[in-house]
Amino acid sequence: MIPEIGQFSLVLALCLALVQATLPLAGAATGRADWMALARPAAAGQFVFIVVAFATLEYAFLNDDFSVLFVAQHSNSALPGFYKFTAAWGGHEGSMLFWITVLAIWTLAVAAGSRSQPEEFASRVLGVLGIVSAGIIAFALFTSNPFIRLAPTPADGNDLNPLLQDPGMIIHPPTLYVGYVGMAVPFAFAVAALLTGRLDKNWAKWTRPWTVAAWIFLTCGITLGSWWSYYELGWGGWWFWDPVENSSFMPWLLATALLHSLAVTERRGIFKSWTVLLAIAAFSLSLLGTFLTRSGVLVSVHAFAADPTRGLFILGLLAAYSGGPLLLYAFRARSLEAEGGFKLVSREAFLLGNNILLVIAAVTVLFGTLAPLIVDALGYGKISVGPPYFDAMFLLPMLPLAVLLGAGMHSIWRTMSGASLLQRLVWPAGVAAALGVTLPLIVYGHASLLTSVASVIGLWVCAASLLDPLRKWVLREGAPLTRAQIGMCLAHFGVGVFILGATYVSTYTVETEVSARPGEHFQVGGYDFLLRGVKPVETANYTGEEGEFEVRKNGRLVTVLASQQRVYKVQQTPTTEAAIDSRIGRDVFVALSKPVGDNAWAARIQVKPLIRFLWLGPLLMALGGIFTVLDRRYRLAMRASTVPSRSAAATGSP
């Protein structure tokens, strides 16, 4: 009975989504206020029914209702309650329902946050979100229904994929989805602006906080994914250029470009076409990511489904959701006149550079991700594109981008003299160059050219980001920093921290694979590892063996690491649980693998310097984003005002 309520709620939600997708848009086009007024109630009603649908699925999981096919496939009565709850998004059907739920939350937030905007505009935004929602709900209902029953009811379920039985599961997929799906909001704002034919500074001011908010979640989601795979997959990698990672990373690159381009549109009324196209492209790539991961054309952890009708359905949605707005853009491009110009040395020019480089990075990642599919589809055999391609192609635009970033932060709008910019940047550049070259040589005794260059660039970004806060808070000079400025400095400092982390981890990681007998010592990266012994372990849902390693440095005990080799009972899947000792400066990583005979065990031992910086950097970026969203001018723009254009103009220049 309960699952049918969920199914029924989802159908009702689809009906309301169709109302939201049609009447408010028609009302805005014909000026009928009563139709436009339907947008918010329809969005709220849709939200309620979707939450009911999601709650019934959770109910089915928590009560072990194996008569529901999706529950039977992804849960088991012996599964801990916590994982029963998270298993709801541990498979294809449930994750699509989760997608829908997240979109409903964003739509509700937009409905509440857009009251100060003209009714006509807000109805269009909500109408476009309704179209998106209707398409995805239809996809779930017709191709991936999580409420389908199974007869006869099996005695027990097939269990959750052991790799997903991890606390990271509660936080990583939801965060990523909130970010991913959140790209629908700037998309809806862009399409609404094209429909209205009016795209001005106010539009950018309304759109930017939503874009930054979605970007914050996307940033955190990707970071959590990287951290999760590092400690869960058991071999110490932190980024694989896996097609699924790429499909969340490409929208991130475009979202990052978009929020910088929006800054220009907001302050100067230019880059309008570019901003609109980026908003459309970022959402299209989110959908493409859904297509890649859901259609089964790719192969990885995340590819739950292998069903061509699903792929075709999403491909159809993708064509409609990117083709339609592009067509609209073709008709309306002329209304997006620039409101001014700029000189070659100006903040606009730097941000233009930022945008071009980020788009190039996104395109090369896209190319590398799709090439194997295209080659395969054309019948030229199966190929794969190795990580070195992505590494090289990513560094190529990113290093110049980081160099520009440091200078761009200190440039001013419209025009400035190159000499005054150089004068400001002499100190941070000098410090970064000196430290960046000498530090790795002093600590590690060797450095390649690329390592030195990247380490100088990382420090350069950090130093440039600290310049304004130091001047204000230490020397007590200049005007107070706005939250947006603090946010910018924090986020860019995070970029620098990330670059340093990535550089040092890639260059100075020491890793080895050994066959270890109890009592045997290994010297790795300046540490002494002793395998004390291996003992059996058993819990409710797995059995296995635990290897205990004593880690010493210069004879002093640093830590004892216990890594496990587990076999999960239901699916009989072996997994490796790595043991990691983390300090801010380095991680010591040990992973016990299988016995190799002769009383020996295969094991991985790694020492990874500064790996925490890889995740600390993006978290700082996200924190910077939070500061930006909290800036006074967005709060004022959000607050109810009957004449939005005038109030926005009054707060336009901090």
Added chain:
Amino acid sequence: MTPRRQRMVLIGLVLVGVSVAVTFALRAFQENLTYSFTPTEVAEGHTPGRSFRLGGLVLDGSLKREPGSLTVHFLVSDLANEVPVQYTGVLPDLFKEGKGVVVRGRLGANGEFRGEEVIAKHDENYEPPEVTDALAKAKQRAAAQ
């Protein structure tokens, strides 16, 4: 800068950026492209001198380990032909006899394939496309003969 000149600069920058990126991308792409081959194709000698990916099943009973070391020998099969493989290192969790495997490496002079990487698959039920492909091709040939 007038909007017109600005647009010209923009277009110029985009063109330069794109052409540099395309050049590098194609070079990096070519260098890092790995083709996949089936055991039958290897047996017939259709393989390049450079490294490639070999997909198939780990033949039941073929896994031999040098005791106490990380070196293993096994046969990768598409049920028509077999290729002996040597690999030194920690094997992925889901590596098992009778299951699908993809090995990246080079063909040695003695006909043994020297694995540089054994590709881990994350799901027990999932069969790598290379393996499906290899088995399907071998079956087709058997049917044709």
